[in-house]
Amino acid sequence: MxxxxxxxxxxxxxxTVNGWCAIPSAFAAELMAHCGFDSLTIDLQHGLVDYQxxxxxxxxxxxxxxxxxxxxxxxxxxxxxxxxxxGAMGIVCPMINDRAxxxxxxxxxxxxxxxxxxxxxxxxxVALGSDYGARANEExxxxxxxxxxxxxxxxxxxxxxxGLDGVYIxxxxxxxxxxxxxxxxxxxxxxxxxxxRIIATARRFGLFVGMHCGAPTYAKxxxxxxxxxxxxxxxxxxxxxxxxxxxxxxxxxxxAPKSTSY
Numbered sequence: 001m002x003x004x005x006x007x008x009x010x011x012x013x014x015x016t017v018n019g020w021c022a023i024p025s026a027f028a029a030e031l032m033a034h035c036g037f038d039s040l041t042i043d044l045q046h047g048l049v050d051y052q053x054x055x056x057x058x059x060x061x062x063x064x065x066x067x068x069x070x071x072x073x074x075x076x077x078x079x080x081x082x083x084x085x086x087g088a089m090g091i092v093c094p095m096i097n098d099r100a101x102x103x104x105x106x107x108x109x110x111x112x113x114x115x116x117x118x119x120x121x122x123x124x125x126v127a128l129g130s131d132y133g134a135r136a137n138e139e140x141x142x143x144x145x146x147x148x149x150x151x152x153x154x155x156x157x158x159x160x161x162x163g164l165d166g167v168y169i170x171x172x173x174x175x176x177x178x179x180x181x182x183x184x185x186x187x188x189x190x191x192x193x194x195x196x197r198i199i200a201t202a203r204r205f206g207l208f209v210g211m212h213c214g215a216p217t218y219a220k221x222x223x224x225x226x227x228x229x230x231x232x233x234x235x236x237x238x239x240x241x242x243x244x245x246x247x248x249x250x251x252x253x254x255x256a257p258k259s260t261s262y
Contacts, residue, residue, distance in 0.1 A: 001129035004089050004139040006039055006067050006229070007165075010208050015223045018069070018210065020234035021057060022047030028235050029057035039067040041231065044079065045094055047071075051082060055123070058087045062127050069141065075101060080108040081117055087127040090141030092168050097150040099157040106163040109142040114163060141165045143210065146198050147173035155198065159205040166208030166228070169198055184214030184233075199226045 009016055016038035021029050024047070032040055040061050042054050049057065054070060061068045070083045071092040080091055093105045107115035114137055125132045144158060147170030151158065159167070172182035175191045186192060195211070202209040203226050210229040213219040219230035233241070 001132050001135040001139055002089070002127075004067060004141060005065070006090070006141065007139070007208075009038070010228045015227065016229040017219075018229050018231040019066075020047075020212070020231050022049070022234040022236045023239075024049040024053035024057075026053075026056035026060040030060035030063065032235050033061045033064040033066045037066055039069055039090075039229070041069040041071055041092060042088070043071045043234070044083075045071050045073045047234070047236075051079070051086075054083065055086045058123070058127075062087060069143075075105050075108075077108045077116070080105070084109065084117070084136075084140060085121050085124055087124045089128070089139065090143060090165075092143045092145060094145045094170070095147065095151075095173075096144035096158060096167075097148055098154045099161055102144050102158045102161040102164055105144060106142050106161060109140055110137050110163055141208075143168045143208070145170050147171075148177040150177075152194055152198075155201055156205075159202055159207055164207065166210065167198065167202050169195055169209070169211040171195065171212060184212060185218040195222070196225055 006016055019032045019035065019037035019040045021032055021040055021042045029040065042049055042057050044054060058068050067089050068087060069090040069092060070088040072079045072083065075093050083091060091109055096102050096105060108117060109115060111117050111119060119133065121132050142164055143166050144164060146167045171184055171186050174194065175186050175188065176182040178191055180188045180191055199209050208228045210231065211222055211227055212231045213222065214233060216232065219232060223230060
C-alpha cells in the first residue's frame with residue numbers, strides 16, 4: 001500500500017502544510033495538488049462537494065504525491081467508509097465531543113478486529129496498492145475535530161481513545177462555542193489558551209494535531225507551539241482573496257483609452 005507520508009514526517013518532527021478543497025471540481029483539486037501542499041483535504045461538510053465530485057477530486061489529486069484526506073459531513077459510518085473506499089488516506093470528522101463518539105468514529109475507519117469498517121475498497125485497492133486490506137489500518141489517519149466546549153471538557157478522554165491518530169482544531173466553532181466571534185486565527189486570549197492546551201495535551205498523549213489557519217504567519221506561530229500540520233484557508237477563499245487583490249490593484253478609476261476617431 002502507498003505510504004502515508006504525513007505520518008512519517010510528523011514522527012520525524014517535520015511539520016506539514018495542508019490545503020483545503022471546497023470547490024467541487026477535479027480541475028481545481030488538480031491545480032491545488034500542483035501548488036506544493038503536503039496534503040489536501042476535500043471538504044464534504046462546509047464545502048460544496050458531494051460524493052461523486054469527491055471521487056473525481058481524489059483521482060485528480062492521485063496524479064501527484066500529495067496525500068488525499070477528506071472531511072466528512074458528520075460522524076456517520078456510510079460516508080466515512082465510502083470515502084476511504086474511494087481512496088482517501090485519512091478522515092477528518094467534525095464535532096467529536098466525548099470518548100464514545102471518538103470510539104465510534106475510529107471504528108468506522110478500521111477493519112475488524114480493530115473496528116467495524118466493511119471491506120470493499122473499490123478504488124482504494126487500485127489507487128493505493130494490492131495489499132490495501134492488510135495495511136489500511138496502519139496507514140489511514142483518523143482525525144477527530146475538537147471544536148466545542150463539551151469536547152474541551154472531555155479532552156483527555158477523547159485523546160485516550162485507542163486507534164485515534166490525532167485531532168484537528170476548528171478555531172471558528174471553538175470560539176463560537178466559547179461565546180466569542182467565530183474566526184480563523186483567533187486572538188481572544190481565552191480561545192488561544194484552549195488552542196494551546198489542545199496542542200500540548202495531544203502531544204502529551206502522543207497524538208498528531210492540526211488546525212485550520214487563515215494566514216501563514218499564524219500557522220507558523222502555531223507550528224512553533226507544537227502543531228504538526230496547518231491548513232491554509234481553502235481553494236475558494238484563496239481564489240476570492242487573490243482575485244480581489246488584483247482588481248483593487250487595477251484601481252477603481254481605470255478608464256478605456258479615449259479616441260477621437262471612430
